[in-house]
Amino acid sequence: xxxxxxxxxxxxxxxxxxxxxxxxxxxxxxxxxxxxxxxxxxxxxxxxxxxxxxxxxxxxxxxxxxxxxxxxxxxxxxxxxxxxxxxxxxxxxxxxxxxxxxxxxxxxxxxxxxxxxxxxxxxxxxxxxxxxxxxxxxxxxxxxxxxxxxxxxxxxxxxxxxxxxxxxxxxxxxxxxxxxxxxxxxxxxxxxxxxxxxxxxxxxxxxxxxxxxxxxxxxxxxxxxxxxxxxxxxxxxxxxxxxxxxxxxxxxxxxxxxxxxxxxxxxxxxxxxxxxxxxxxxxxxxxxxxxxxxxxxxxxxxxxxxxxxxxxxxxxxxxxxxxxxxxxxxxxxxxxxxxxxxxxxxxxxxxxxxxxxxxxxxxxxxxxxxxxxxxxxxxxxxxxxxxxxxxxxxxxxxxxxxxxxxxxxxxxxxxxxxxxxxxx
Numbered sequence: 001x002x003x004x005x006x007x008x009x010x011x012x013x014x015x016x017x018x019x020x021x022x023x024x025x026x027x028x029x030x031x032x033x034x035x036x037x038x039x040x041x042x043x044x045x046x047x048x049x050x051x052x053x054x055x056x057x058x059x060x061x062x063x064x065x066x067x068x069x070x071x072x073x074x075x076x077x078x079x080x081x082x083x084x085x086x087x088x089x090x091x092x093x094x095x096x097x098x099x100x101x102x103x104x105x106x107x108x109x110x111x112x113x114x115x116x117x118x119x120x121x122x123x124x125x126x127x128x129x130x131x132x133x134x135x136x137x138x139x140x141x142x143x144x145x146x147x148x149x150x151x152x153x154x155x156x157x158x159x160x161x162x163x164x165x166x167x168x169x170x171x172x173x174x175x176x177x178x179x180x181x182x183x184x185x186x187x188x189x190x191x192x193x194x195x196x197x198x199x200x201x202x203x204x205x206x207x208x209x210x211x212x213x214x215x216x217x218x219x220x221x222x223x224x225x226x227x228x229x230x231x232x233x234x235x236x237x238x239x240x241x242x243x244x245x246x247x248x249x250x251x252x253x254x255x256x257x258x259x260x261x262x263x264x265x266x267x268x269x270x271x272x273x274x275x276x277x278x279x280x281x282x283x284x285x286x287x288x289x290x291x292x293x294x295x296x297x298x299x300x301x302x303x304x305x306x307x308x309x310x311x312x313x314x315x316x317x318x319x320x321x322x323x324x325x326x327x328x329x330x331x332x333x334x335x336x337x338x339x340x341x342x343x344x345x346x347x348x349x350x351x352x353x354x355x356x357x358x359x360x361x362x363x364x365x366x367x368x369x370x371x372x373x374x375x376x377x378x379x380x381x382x383x384x385x386x387x388x389x390x391x392x393x394x395x396x397x398x399x400x401x402x403x404x405x406x407x408x409x410x411x412x413x414x415x416x417x418x419x420x421x422x423x424x
Contacts, residue, residue: 007131011186015126015140018185020147021178022122025082026115027151028171029089032162032250033108035238039163041098043239043386045105047379050235052109054371056116061359073189074128078121079182085114086175093165115175129186138264145261149254156251162242206353207360215419216348219277220364222413223341226285227369228376229402229409233291233330235378240295240395241327244302244319245312256330263331268339277344278417284336285410291326291333292403296396298322303392310390338365377402 030053034046067077088111095103130136154170161167211217241249272280298319302309305316315323342358349357385398 007129007136011129012136012140014185015130016143018178018181019122019126019140019144020150021174021181022082022118023144023147024151025086025147025171025174025178027148027254028155028174029167031152031234031238031253032155032167034235035162035242035249036096036164036167038239038242038390040096042096042101042104044379044383045101046235046239047374047382048105049108050231050378051371051374052105052112053116054367054369054374055109056112058363058367058371059113060117060120061363070190070193073187074121074124075182075185075188078118078125078185079179081114081118081121082175082179082182085111085118086172086179088114088172089168089175090172093168096165096168125185125188128188142261142265145257145264149257152254152257153251156248156254160248162238162248162250207349207357210349210357213348215417218413218417219341219344219419220361222281222409222417223337223361224364224369225409225412226288226337226406227365228373229406230288231370231373231378232382232399232402233288235374236382236398237295239390240299240399241323243309243312243390243395244298244323244392245315246323247314253327255324256327256334259328259331260335261331263335264339267331268335271336272340272343276421277340277419280336280340281417282410282414284333284340285406285413287329287333287336289403289406289410291329292399292406294322294326294329296399296403298326299392299395299399303396307392309392309395341365 033049037043037046037049088107092104092107092111095101095107097104126137126140127133130140151170151174155161155167159166159170161170211220238249238253241252246252268280271283298315301318301322302312302316305318307316341361345357345361346354381401382398385394385401
């Protein structure tokens with residue numbers, strides 16, 4: 001009888017620390033940069049700040065296909081990129097003002113272009129060396145979420161730096177630390193070294209035949225359409241919470257990641273197995289709608305109460321449960337849409353094109369979809385709604401825009417997505 005292989009405790013700890021530090025770096029600035037920019041007189045550029053990571057997500061698969069799969073060890077490439085990303089984001093505060101917002105955004109883009117490929121590289125390192133990746137990787141991945149949570153609490157509650165340049169220095173230091181640490185990870189040579197490089201492979205053309213299946217094609221399209229409405233939560237949610245009287249808004253948002261841990265570990269695996277991908281996605285998109293509606297109701301209640309946005313020391317007793325409920329929904333809203341999407345794609349394409357298919361889904365949703373979302377909802381529509389100042393009446397109307405759009409997407413998904421039972 002064969003004995004199942006087990007990952008050594010030393011390897012497990014090293015990979016977990018790497019994932020923790022990697023997402024600590026991201027979480028140190030991503031949730032609070034919108035709050036910071038609003039206070040620094042750069043509110044109209046918030047959409048551009050949150051466009052940097054989607055742009056990088058679009059470019060990353062091309063970069064990964066050329067370098068990580070052909071020319072350089074994953075751990076070395078990750079180390080170099082993280083050190084460069086740390087230097088870039090540490091420079092960003094020098095241009096964080098209303099006089100130089102364009103330079104600030106460009107530097108954030110440089111950081112994102114260096115940082116985003118490491119999300120794939122870290123997964124490559126983990127999946128290559130864990131003895132039982134299906135069992136061990138989810139546990140290692142939990143430390144990534146913990147890193148994000150700790151970063152948010154450290155910046156927001158510990159340093160009270162939601163509106164301070166300190167968040168960028170913390171992110172820079174963390175990036176350099178995990179960059180140096182990466183060089184001590186297990187050697188992970190390029191899997192395709194010496195093999196011919198095909199532009200078609202990089203672009204994921206081998207996944208195109210699967211679009212002949214109506215259910216698969218519409219699933220990708222629906223995921224893309226849904227992603228277009230999702231960035232306002234990250235880009236504008238922190239500012240709204242701060243103006244509603246939540247102290248340490250970035251830290252408050254980490255309750256959503258805490259809920260995500262529970263959903264990912266205990267609820268999603270059971271739900272998707274029992275009810276299937278369609279109902280899982282319906283619940284996920286519905287949670288995004290409910291979240292925005294709760295934000296709108298909270299803003300409407302404070303507007304009717306004569307409260308002034310940005311001048312509260314604490315949220316009203318009626319608004320707080322709505323704000324807290326909207327944040328807690330993150331576990332269902334994110335995992336039921338994005339994690340279930342990865343599982344659906346993984347099951348419905350051939351093993352030889354799974355990496356390409358996952359890359360394509362990421363580009364379509366968290367790349368192109370989030371880029372449009374950042375520019376349209378978090379940028380243009382936000383600036384238009386807040387023309388007369390960020391009053392609670394303006395916030396009430398703003399949150400109903402992505403909610404209404406998602407209702408349309410949800411109805412179309414319910415009517416047109418018809419997967420077979422074997423499709424998950």
